[in-house]
Amino acid sequence: MNDTMPVLMIELANAHGGVEQVIDAMIEAAIAVEYPDKVIKFQPFKFDLIAIPDFEYYSVYRDLYFSPSEWGRMILKTASNCKVCLDILDLYSCEILRSNCEQISFIKFQSSILENYEVLTALRSIDLSDKKILVNVSGLSLDRIDATLEELGSFGAQIILQVGFQSYPTHPEDLGLQKIERLAARFPEYELGIADHSDANSAFAQIAPLLAVAKGAKYVEKHICISRTSAKFDGSAALEPQEMQNLAEHLKLVHASSQAQFVPRSERTYLDSTIQVPVAARMVSAGSLLSDVDLLYRRTAQSGLKRHELFELQRRRYILAEPVDTFNVVAAENFRSAKVAAIIAARMKSTRLKRKALLEIGGTASSVRCLRQCAAARGVQQTILATSDIEEDGVLENVAREAGVDFWKGDKDDVIDRYLGACKHYDIDVVVRMTADNVFASPEIIDFLLDSHFATGADYTAAADFVVGTASEIINREALQRVADHFGRAEHSEYMTWYFQNNKDRFKVNIVDLPKDWVGDFRLTLDYEEDREMMDELAHRLGKKERVYALDDVLSVLRSDPALAGKNAHIGLRYKEDKNLIDMLDHQTRMK
Structure with missing residues (x-):
């Protein structure tokens, strides 16, 4: 008209x-x-x-x-x-x-x-x-x-x-x-x-x-x-x-x-006075993200955010600054900007491939490469190398310095406790979890998972399928703390994934399908000599030892050279193949 x-x-x-x-x-x-x-x-x-x-x-x-x-x-x-x-x-x-x-x-x-x-x-x-x-x-x-x-x-x-x-x-x-x-x-x-x-x-x-x-x-x-x-x-x-x-x-x-305006004032007033706004279905802790399972929708005299406003805040990387009680609305002042850090676990105790954290891949220490890859993600505000407090691992402080990242020492066995120590020291809200074995960690996947994590209000986010060694996990500090509070010591937190994916009734677990081009049957984690040889050659093919490698470039080389990709293709993953280990983890990590 x-x-x-x-x-x-x-x-x-x-x-x-x-x-x-x-x-x-x-x-x-x-x-x-x-x-x-x-x-x-x-x-x-x-x-x-x-x-x-x-x-x-x-x-x-x-x-x-x-x-x-x-x-x-x-x-x-x-x-x-x-x-x-x-x-x-x-x-x-x-x-x-x-x-x-x-x-x-x-x-x-x-x-x-x-x-x-x-x-x-x-x-x-x-x-x-x-x-x-x-x-x-x-x-x-x-x-x-x-x-x-x-x-x-x-x-x-x-x-x-x-x-x-x-x-x-x-x-x-x-x-x-x-x-x-x-x-x-x-x-x-x-x-x-x-x-x-x-x-x-x-x-x-x-x-x-x-x-x-x-x-x-x-x-x-x-x-x-x-x-x-x-x-x-x-x-x-x-x-x-x-x-x-x-x-x-x-x-x-x-x-x-x-x-008239697309939404006239009288129409807006009507909606504001009758809309069923989100209220907490139960008490939600500070440091959490909200998802639909945390919310009920009711008419109320309280003034709070509408659903789309709430989730838009979270997409902009905001997190709850204070608890929200049952049947309370959620207001903008309940949120604060979340601090996101990539925390990379590294030790010198490896038995299958000695001192692998210092082994060079394409002329650069493997752990330095991993740290730089993680730091390149646009959603990561801080990168921390987290190791144990034993003397043998002290050498890794030089690795952190070379990579230009922060350093933290904590419990040698309880990785969750070590991560929580780093979170408390550096005031971290959301953790990008990675191990230093993953030399070609993908900044693209980190950002993809972070976007999904905040958009869905998850406690824990991981990829459904991925090239081994490229994908991270995203975990709220508040969720890590709940694991620590429940178990006292998380004796098996080297396998941190189990504590969340084995307790989907306790945590909001968000499993994400990656773009098909990012998925493939390759192995890019450092555990055996064959891994080192393959990834060293791959890095030399990609060139420039200081470079952060794009996932598409890495996978393009592997797809174009089956012989290179096949050098370590016969090596499996223990946590996927060892039935005794799987049964033990299923039992020991279950929050009863």
Whole structure:
């Protein structure tokens, strides 16, 4: 619908019967209609220039004739009150236009005169550049309308396409409403209008123009008469003055209804007063993220965040700063910005591949490569190498320094306790868990999992399937603390995954499908000599020992060289293949 008020074109037509006093009364009635954008339209023509004597209405046309001076008086009177439009029907219309050009804002071409060469030629001697031309396209195909617009373009005036033809009255199926949207699609640069000649005794006579406006028409042409019972001609389609005023009021309402903000204030107030907002289904601890399982939806006198607002805050990496009690709403002030750190566990105690944390891969220590890969993730604010507090592992502080990351020493066996120590010392809320064996840890996967973790309000997030050695886990510090509080010591926290995935009734576990291009049957973790040889060659293929490697580049090399990828493909993962280990972990990590 148009942003501006529809234009109401009040057509005087021929209901006056050629009587000057009647047309004067009609002019007064049209002027009296209160409407902000109103045009009064006249039909000046001369009987012997519009028809020849054999035409059935020739004598009627003679009776309807007004002289040039009479037209001049009527046009001047009307133009002092509102805009004027002239129907151009013959050469006489052209002369009336020429004589009163300054008072005329619009002219109209019926479709029946669009091929009238003598009229169109006469009009070319009149400057129409400041006029608007309504072109009625009734009876014309879309292609013919195209051609007509091209022909009329030389007038240099704004053209308005109009539907509706002079049938008194016009049946609803003949109104042309179905054309408006098609014309708008075919000719989007042109404004549209309707000439409505519906049966004025029907309620539809006031409904049809509103439907046209709703479909996109900006100009509504409607006949007026003083009284339908006394109108000599055209009365069946003409509205009486009060009916015309009623139509004007309805047009104002239709316009107002389409111009309100998308969500009006009253509508927003209604929603705010009735919406069922999220409230805590149970007490939720500080340091947690909220998911749908934590929430109920109720009407309440409390003022809190709507669901989409709450989850948008979390997507922006906010976390609960304080507990939220049962049935309490969640407010913005309950949140604070979360600090995210990648904590990489590393030790020097490896037995299968001695001192692997210091072994070079592509000219750089394996653990340094892992640390740099993790630090490259856009969502990681801090990277920490976390090792034990025994003397043997002290050498790893030099590794952290070389990689430009922070260093933490903690419990040698309880990795969860070690992680919590680092979290408390560095004030970390959300942990990206990685082990230093994962030389080609993927910053892309870290960011993908972080996005999902915050969006879903998880406690723990991991990938469903991945290239071994590329994927991390995301864990809230608050969830790590719950494990520590329950077990006292997490004796098997080298296998930290089990404490969460084995307790899905206690933790919000979010298992994520990675993009298919990031998944493959390769091994990129450092545990055996074959791993070192394969990854060392891979790093040399990728080049630049200081470089952070993109996952797509790493996988592209492996996919293009099956022999390289196959060097360590025979090595399995103990935590997936050792049934005794799996059974023990299932039992020992279960929170009963």
